[in-house]
Amino acid sequence: MNFLHNASVKWKTFLLFAMTSALLPAAEESVKVSDFKPDRANATAAVQKAVDSGAKQVIFDNPGFDYIVEPIFLRSNQELIFEDGVHVRALPGGFKGRNDCLFQVIGVENLVMRGEGRAVLSMNKKDYQDPKRYALGEWRHAIALIDCRNVTIKDLTIRSSGGDGVYISRRSAPLMENNILLEHLLLDDHHRQGISVTSVNGLVIRNCRIQNTIGTAPMCGIDFEPNDASEEVTNCLIEGSEFLNNAYAGIMFCCPHLSRPLGVTVRNCRIAGNRGGICITEAKEGMARFENCQVIDDTQPLVIRDEKCGLAISFSGCEIDNRSGKAEFPIRIVTKFRENCGGIDFGQFTIRQDPKRPVISFAGHAGAGLELPKGEITVIAPDETRSVFDLKKFAEGHGPNPDLLNFETAPVKFSGCAPVRRKKNPFSLRETVFFVQYCDGRTPVKLRFKTTWKANNAPKPKVEIFDPAGAPNGSFVIDKDDFTYELKGGRGVYKFCLDTRAGRSAINIESSAPGFGILADTQLNLFRCTGTFYFHVPAGVTNFAIRLRGSMGEPVEAELVDPSGKVRASARSEADAQLLKAERPENSPNEIWSLRIPFAVEDYEIRLGAPLPPVLYTVPEDTLVPGNQDF
DSSP: OOHHHHHHHHHHHHHHHHHHHHHSOOOOSEEEGGGGOOOSSOOHHHHHHHHHTOOSEEEEOOOSSOEEESOEEOOSSEEEEEOTTOEEEEOTTOOOSTTOOSEEEESOEEEEEEESSSOEEEOOHHHHTOTTTSOOOSOBOSEEEESOEEEEEEEEEEEOOBSEEEEEEOSSSOOOOOOEEEEEEEEESOSSEEEEESSEEEEEEESOEEEOOOSSTTOEEEEEOOSSTTOOEEEEEEESOEEESOSSEEEEEEOTTOOSOEEEEEESOEEESSSEEEEEEOOOSEEEEEESOEEESOSEEEEEESOOSSEEEEEESOEEEOTTOOOSOSEEEEEOSSSOBOOEEEEEEEEESOTTSOOEEEEETTSOOBOOOEEEEEEEOTTOOEEEOOHHHHHHTTOOOHHHHTOOOOOOOOTTEEOOOOOOOOOEEOSEEEEEEEEOSSSOEEEEEEEEEEOTTOOOOEEEEEOTTSOEEEEEEOOSSEEEEEEOOSSEEEEEEEEOTTTTEEEEEEESSSOEEEEOSSOEEEESOOEEEEEEEOTTOOEEEEEEEEBTTBOEEEEEEOTTSOEEEEEEESSSEEEEEEEOOTTOOOEEEEEEEEEEOSEEEEEEOTTSOSEEBSSGGGOOEETTOOO
């Protein structure tokens, strides 16, 4: 077909389209959903037709019953008005897809959703949390804004989603100015977050109340948490808003993947009754500014975690009210990095509490110190007596720790290792944990995985297997609370990676064969368990150290015991890292030492320092040793 013929066909097609279009009625300026005859039992078709009509304004008028709907897909260049008394409700028994949202808004621009009087959008959170009725998930959002710009959502109550009240993200569109306004919203009783933001440039949240988030982690009022380095969180303002009674933080910044500068201002906000108030985690650069904010009666009012010096964190006229004494430390600063923690400006900061209580805790898990923060912290007693906290003295007392900075772990090699005997394992593992199992090449080894704890709607843990040469050798999912896997293979030590999906489960492992050990070279995460570990001290090793760390508010105690039963070191840790050290004479033989955990509240970590082989055993007879070495 030549070019002229192509042109002729296109022209005729255009004329036909033009003539047909002339016969069609123009899109109306305004339509009412009731004009589309919504069904009382399922109004999805009527609502979607109203949205698809092309009208600039779609009015959800009050028909005398709830609009019960399945997922609704919104369009650009439209205003949705929800009249007083209107209730748009998710269809009970619907939303079977784990990504089904009440209002799905993808690639849309110039959209307004606003209520008049008391208008409510709601879903059926309790239903989605029932594994007998639904595939569990955390993405059944009330409103999902993906690749959108110029969007306003205001004057609405949004309740009980199976994910977030409002989810703001970027999927495939290039970075752009989003210009999103959330105003006068009540976001109540959501499963994962009140608001989640993974990528945005230009966001204003004004005069909103975000409360009662509980279901699946993180369970924050708002969580800024980019998924990868291509995303951004910048030009964001939160003002005049309240964050109340959320199961975790009121406001969370979790930005380890963010490569662009963070840019968020929080102004005139009240954060009360949450587990955590403000939590800032691992943003590399940019600015997080808080102005005239109050944090009241939270267990962890302000947590600054894994902060280097690239992010400027500043406070102006902010206050923590800890008169209830709920918070052991109003301010907690924690870092896992070796670089010193800095870039903090407290401005004129006040803390209301008993003046005898501590003000700040600092923990540099890898040996980092605290650089002197700017500003001033004033403690106001119940009788209004004021005292200035000595920030300089505190910073000087929390400088770099050379022992932790120099703490290293040894490479572990299992070639030629074999165990002796075995017993049961009392310990529960959490987060991502590596363990090893010896196989004699003749008898299959049964590994029994028992779930000792799991969060609501916890995903199923996964295990990857590596053969004695270190090559991937398959994987499996722990799909029952009491699950057995049978290892069949050649002789040698197999390595396993247990992923409990961000610590949503705790797992106990028992083996039918000797040679079961748990790696403690990075960090071994344990949960709500006490008992005794054993480890190999090679011949000729004269000194060594073990690092212990409890989580915030969750102390742990440990004792380092030599083969004779003598306690050589002890430590108690809560958020700060502690080293248990021991020395031996020169020419000391191979020995099996033990690490006792007599007390632990919940989460804690253990690492074995070089030159120790970084493997812990639950009985001494399980110890893997090269060849036929004597003990």
